[in-house]
Amino acid sequence: MAKYLLLSLNYGVIDERRFARVFGKDFQACFESELEFAQDSEWLVRDDGRWKVVHGRFSNLPEIRSLFYTDQALHWMQNQFASRRKVSFAN
Numbered sequence: 001m002a003k004y005l006l007l008s009l010n011y012g013v014i015d016e017r018r019f020a021r022v023f024g025k026d027f028q029a030c031f032e033s034e035l036e037f038a039q040d041s042e043w044l045v046r047d048d049g050r051w052k053v054v055h056g057r058f059s060n061l062p063e064i065r066s067l068f069y070t071d072q073a074l075h076w077m078q079n080q081f082a083s084r085r086k087v088s089f090a091n
Contacts, residue, residue, distance in 0.1 A: 001023055002068055002069060002070045002073065003028075004019075004023075005021065005068040006065050006068060009061065009064060009065055010052070011051060011070075012053040012058070013050050013051065013052050013053070014027065014050065014051040015049065015050050016028065016049045016050065016051070017049055031067070031068065033065040034068065035051065037067065038051075038064060038067060041060075041063075042054055042057065043057050043060050043063065043064050044064065075084075
C-alpha cells in the first residue's frame with residue numbers, strides 16, 4: 001500500500017477510487033489523520049475524489065511522502081538516525 005501511495009505522489013495525485021479498487025479500502029478512512037495534517041499544512045487538497053499536491057508545494061514532497069511510510073519503515077529510519085547520533089569523534 002505504501003509503495004502504491006509513494007508512486008502515486010510522484011505524479012502529484014492520489015485517486016481515492018483507484019485506491020479503493022486496488023485495496024478494497026476507503027483511502028480517507030485509512031489515512032484520516034495524515035490527510036488532515038497534509039491539508040492543514042496546505043500540502044494536499046481534495047478535488048473530485050483525488051488528493052492533489054498543492055501547486056508550489058512539490059518542494060514538500062519528502063514531507064508529504066513521509067506521512068504514508070509504514071510503521072516498519074519509520075522504525076528503521078528512527079534507528080538509523082539514533083545510531084548516527086551515537087557516533088563520537090572524541091579520542
